[in-house]
Amino acid sequence: MTVTAPQGFLAAGVTAGLKSSGAADLALVVNEGPSTAAAAVFTANRAKANPILWSQEAMKGGAARAIVLNSGGANCFTGAQGFQTTHATAEHVAALLGIGAGEVQVCSTGLIGEQLDLAKLTEGSTAAHAALSADGGADAARAIMTTDTVPKTAVHEGDGWTIGGMAKGAGMLAPGLATMLVVITTDADLPSADLDAALRASTRVTFDRLDSDGCMSTNDQVTLLASGASGIRPDLADFTDALTAVCADLATQLQADAEGASHDITIEVVGAATEDEAVEVGRSVARNNLFKAAVFGNDPNWGRVLAAIGTTSAAFDPYAVDVSMNGVRVCHAGEPDRPRDEVDLTPRATHLLIELHAGAAQATVWTNDLTHDYVHENSAYSS
Amino acid sequence: MTVTAPQGFLAAGVTAGLKSSGAADLALVVNEGPSTAAAAVFTANRAKANPILWSQEAMKGGAARAIVLNSGGANCFTGAQGFQTTHATAEHVAALLGIGAGEVQVCSTGLIGEQLDLAKLTEGSTAAHAALSADGGADAARAIMTTDTVPKTAVHEGDGWTIGGMAKGAGMLAPGLATMLVVITTDADLPSADLDAALRASTRVTFDRLDSDGCMSTNDQVTLLASGASGIRPDLADFTDALTAVCADLATQLQADAEGASHDITIEVVGAATEDEAVEVGRSVARNNLFKAAVFGNDPNWGRVLAAIGTTSAAFDPYAVDVSMNGVRVCHAGEPDRPRDEVDLTPRATHLLIELHAGAAQATVWTNDLTHDYVHENSAYSS
Structure with a gap:
């Protein structure tokens, strides 16, 4: 209907x-x-x-x-x-x-x-x-x-x-x-x-x-x-x-249904100083090709998350951030926390939680991984 | 030495x-x-x-x-x-x-x-x-x-x-x-x-x-x-x-030697109001995954260039821009110019010329294409 x-x-x-x-x-x-x-x-x-x-x-x-x-x-x-x-x-x-x-x-x-x-x-x-x-x-x-x-x-x-x-x-x-x-x-x-x-x-x-x-x-x-x-x-x-x-x-x-995607990634940013900054942090991660390629390879490479956050103007201390992937906190206060091999990235639904500890605002940004099929579809696209 | x-x-x-x-x-x-x-x-x-x-x-x-x-x-x-x-x-x-x-x-x-x-x-x-x-x-x-x-x-x-x-x-x-x-x-x-x-x-x-x-x-x-x-x-x-x-x-x-790249793309932006704006335009194209995937596929998809420029704050009229790829002007004044099949993107060295007609400043930005090998190397990277 x-x-x-x-x-x-x-x-x-x-x-x-x-x-x-x-x-x-x-x-x-x-x-x-x-x-x-x-x-x-x-x-x-x-x-x-x-x-x-x-x-x-x-x-x-x-x-x-x-x-x-x-x-x-x-x-x-x-x-x-x-x-x-x-x-x-x-x-x-x-x-x-x-x-x-x-x-x-x-x-x-x-x-x-x-x-x-x-x-x-x-x-x-x-x-x-x-x-x-x-x-x-x-x-x-x-x-x-x-x-x-x-x-x-x-x-x-x-x-x-x-x-x-x-x-x-x-x-x-x-x-x-x-x-x-x-x-x-x-x-x-x-x-x-x-x-x-x-x-x-x-x-x-x-x-x-x-x-x-x-x-x-x-x-x-x-x-x-x-x-x-x-x-x-x-x-x-x-x-x-x-x-x-x-x-x-x-x-x-x-x-x-995003072209070629194999993971639907939900990026939840909490503890931001403002909602705009939470969105800015979420977007910076959503646009980081290295992070997106890592998710495609089921690799919980959280360093790429922090590297992406570091390019923003959002209020945060890089060494106070917590990062969790699919429920496993792999980074606490800017240091390694749980072993990365505890993270299971095989499900299509992927959850990334970024705790900035800089305020009370939050936002969620949705993205996909960067895959062979994305490259293929967009190199051949002509219709 | x-x-x-x-x-x-x-x-x-x-x-x-x-x-x-x-x-x-x-x-x-x-x-x-x-x-x-x-x-x-x-x-x-x-x-x-x-x-x-x-x-x-x-x-x-x-x-x-x-x-x-x-x-x-x-x-x-x-x-x-x-x-x-x-x-x-x-x-x-x-x-x-x-x-x-x-x-x-x-x-x-x-x-x-x-x-x-x-x-x-x-x-x-x-x-x-x-x-x-x-x-x-x-x-x-x-x-x-x-x-x-x-x-x-x-x-x-x-x-x-x-x-x-x-x-x-x-x-x-x-x-x-x-x-x-x-x-x-x-x-x-x-x-x-x-x-x-x-x-x-x-x-x-x-x-x-x-x-x-x-x-x-x-x-x-x-x-x-x-x-x-x-x-x-x-x-x-x-x-x-x-x-x-x-x-x-x-x-x-x-x-x-960029990971997985098959094209070295030189983005030359001329006719910008300021050098900073020329760089902003160059970067916006250099970071556009759709354009980069198109170059990988030897597809002179110049619309993706203009779509990328449109996301910038640089001074320009989208309908006054000229775009040339490897010497063929495929877009003139925001309209199709030479047929896109005249562009040969098979060489690794790729030249993109963007004429903004908004001033006298210019800048060159270098990038690579987005390839299967880039995705592969960065989904498997762990050393």
Whole structure:
């Protein structure tokens, strides 16, 4: 059901022919209202793809009635022609739905630096429009996949209202979002300002803390559409909690399907002076190739954790830090503690606990290991 | 000849038994004077190994008469016992030479978080002292190798004076130095303040711009020892130029022997607003795993270059940037230019030119590709 789980939404996923594989590559999600309130967060990358440039402008009014997403090409660094492709796609979808182009969000993902075929996009959009249905969410979730091996979806049932979501992303997973497209729908009746606040609060502690490979994408967008069809206005704190749960669920699915990964690493940083510093420490470890390669080899090389922490500006004494891997404290006060061969890194789920002893703040960052398959997939990637 | 090429230096490399392989693992270099002027730069990592803590203090007077270096263990995160090991090693070498411990620099490299065997260090130092000779530079260069496949040495002949150098380092190669130990000797007669100025100017544009894998070490040190034995005081600018050439030569050798690398990538950033911004842009590309994996696969995926640039704070318009790979301009003004299949990435030497069109400053950063062998070596590394 995914994005069609809440009332008031139709969706479809079709093959537009953008992918040479012939797999589904165009998704359309339509909000039938009565509300059209919406919010979105966009990649922090200064090199933004054409659909991001379009969607940011279109979202300024806090409303959207449809979102069209394609895989098979990022439409990034494609110049004026590329922007025109995005614009024309929005115009075409708007005409099909009898709405304004400014009510249509556009997302693209795939190879950077290649023009998208506008004819295929418009023909695909027409086919998707014809295929729209109240149970099209699963098809839509499949159509946005690139190197994903499984579609990612989530549903949360509130008290008379529902949140549904779909996500794609397997590489370029990094802070400030990353080759990640997410559409979340709800039939809760909330104004766009509330949706925006809830979305920012939710992504800040979920998608923004997933740092699979340190690479920030040009095309990321997380969009929240609210139909208001339940007629219920939930408490904003309750809604934010539910939205955070949906985002965390989708983020975990992205991590589990990250390109080539053999370990899902949870980096828990506690005892930091501030939450920002806890995040900085977590990210520095999440981006350390030597640590990530060691985890791939089931090697509890905790020295690489401390070497990574030492590159941050966070408050801490390097010789007061404790490090535990999968429950075994291998480093205490900057010295060896339990023997490293007590650590079992064979499970895919890997837990790293860093105790800074510099304050009371904490944060968790999720990453993956660095594997032969990651290198292979990203040296051969061209779709 | 390496560090023994200049007059006034003796060196040796011996097997102390710190490496399980039985390979040479302890080097000693002695400055016989008449000058004992010296300078050093140390890792910027806040997690500094015990020998760094020792050597930074000992170098404060701007003098050194000997440097002892071991592979087979980093002596980092080894607590009070580890610092005592470093201190006792310096005391032992000082006693052998009849000098003060404060005149002895100590460097270590290898696995973090394991105690070094002090008895092996002192016995090895005694053996190295007995083996000191005016042509021991080559042995010393071999004794500091860890995962290096070849020793790295360089010599520059000035006008009546000479510079010699040796370096080790194959992984953890990153800005602010990186698992890199370098000893440079000269018989030029320069005071320590001049040596310090020359060394900082030289390392800033050489070792500091080598970013093989983004990982900063806890143990890096570049040490410059001057015997004054030539009796000649060169012009400081001439000396700095020569020293920069030696550092660039050694940095290039480190890049060429980087763990698992199959491409040596030169990233030339021109048209930046400032030199610092040119370096920031170069580093962001050098640390982008997706770009590095693409180069491994001979894939001229220039979109990943632009995506990396977009994460920086440098002044530039993403849609005014030109990118050329091995002489083929694949991106012009943020749009596709020459077809990417015109780029031949099969040579090991890879040139990436980024024209920001934002100013007149420039910088070059060197890196390597991300390969299966890098992952393999760093998942199995334990020596």
